[in-house]
Amino acid sequence: MYSSVQKYTAELIGTFVLVLVGCGSAATAGEQLGFLGIAMAFGLSIVAMAYVIGPISGCHINPAVSLAMLLGKKLSGKDFAGYVVAQILGAVAGSALLYAIIDSTGQTVAGLGQNGFGEGYGIGISALMAVIVEIVLTFVFIYAILGVTASSDNRSTAGIVIGLSLVLVHILGIGLTGTSVNPARSFGPALLLGGDALSQLWVFVTAPFIGAALAAFAYRVLNSRT
Template sequence: MKSSLKKYAAELLGTFILVLFGCGSAATAGGDLGYLGIAFAFGLSIVALAYVIGPISGCHVNPAVSFAMLLSGKLSGKDFVGYVVSQIIGGIAGAGLLYGIIHSTGKAVTSLGQNGFGAGYGIGISDLMAVVVEIVLSFVFIYTILGVTSSVSTSAVAGLVIGLTLAFVHILGIGLTGTSVNPARSLGPALLIGGKALTQVWVFIIAPLIGAALAAWIYKWMNSGVRSS
């Protein structure tokens, strides 16, 4: 039981940090950092977290990653529920602190790095295309995670590869949907900012889970009979 609580606490803390620093960089300095800077804020957060909480929980900090691990038989149903609840709480807490920081300046809080699509967001893609984009981005990200964590020979660099891949998918995705690939990262800001972000958040919950399922199934099929070392 104590071991499970430590894993859940690590997932909560990790998701809190990812949302605070990733979404915080977009909300407070996005104009100065640009897409590349925001992408690396998310990616470097994962690099740091992977080597700190990775040995405790595996550093999923993402319900879609946990879903892929569940489908791959690497996570129990009980731990899946515990991970997802912890990740959602961490995402809301991270967005809450970010809201408080911006609000303390006396300015209206109009951005928490929330995801979106349509007129007035990025290049204005449709809801259907937003679903497609998020499925593809999530597939690439989670397929990479499954690959780099499946072999002992790549375990030492797994955190770096995963963090750089998250930055990689953000570089394309920021101008399209803001890049979710993570329901917990999207839900926290959407709940606090409300409005359009909240009505659109279903895309950023469902599409990453579909991308995760595709990644798990295709990885299993592509690598069946292939020995890992």
Template sequence: MYSLGKKVTAEMIGTFVLVLFGCGSAATAGGELGYTGIALAFGLSIVALAYVIGPISGCHVNPAVSLAMLIGGKLSGRDFIAYLVAQAAGAVAGSALLYAIFHSAGKTAANLGQNGYGDGYGIGISALMAVIVEIVLTFVFVYAIMGVTSEPANGKVAGLVIGLTLTLVHLLGIGLTGTSVNPARSFGPAILLGGEALSELWVFVTAPFVGAALAAIAFRTLNVRKAG
């Protein structure tokens, strides 16, 4: 059993890595990588992290995942709050390093892989549709996590399944909202950039939490066997 201090440190490092490599790939090489490349950057980050910090903290690196684990009884209220703080700190640190990289090259950091919607972002969906999209994508992602981590026998492949599922939801979501499914991943870039990214942040905090809660409820209702 690891201490809470080690768990939150792992969550902070993990979220830092996810934001730096995922959002960084979108911001610095999105045109060359395309949607598939960006999706893989996020997915492969999770695959790597799952096997490194998974045994320590569970490798949530996502407040929505932590909420689902809280609802599922796998995380205490105290640990939930500590995880959220660590994840937010890691996301801001990852975005800050990305911002500094742009600044060191004498460039304006107008793109840090932030999420968005409306005219000029992706195909230009509305705020309401962005909420719906993020709820659905988060539901799929979190439901897969809860399913693959519910059986100890899946331990060796869980990280791969979770990473590939994150890649899957990104393939659809990048052209719509940039794909959040993770309030911390959205929080970091928005805090650094401010403006429109910050004003639209409410969608990418609220919708993933709703999607995660629905996934946790669905899993408990459909997948958990009851004695007798």
């Protein structure tokens, strides 16, 4: 049995890695990597962390995942709060290091892999469509997580499936919103950049939580045997 401190620290580290590697790849090498490369950076971060911190905390590294586990009664209210705080701190720390890396070159820090929508971002979808996209993508991601983690028989492959599921939603979502599906991942870059990233943050906090809640409900209804 792991202590709360161990679990929360694991979530902080995991989210730090996800943001640093995923958002960092988008911010520093996005043109070279392309959408698939950025998607793989996010997905492989999950795979790597799943096999290190998964046994400790479950490797949520995403408040939307933690909400789904709370609704599925696999996480207590106390741990949900602890996980979310740790995830946000990890995301801010990852964003801060990424900011420092870019700033050290003398360049103006204009991007940290932040999410967004509207004119000048991706293909320029509206706020309403950004909400819909994030709800749907989060639903797909969380539904896959709930399915693969339902049985202990999948323990050895769950990390790979979850990581590839994150790659999947990023392939579509990067050109639309940058793909959040994770409020903490969006919060870190937005906090440090301010501007549009911060003013649009509400979409990338509310929509993933709605998508996660819908996924938890759908899993309970569709995947329960009578």
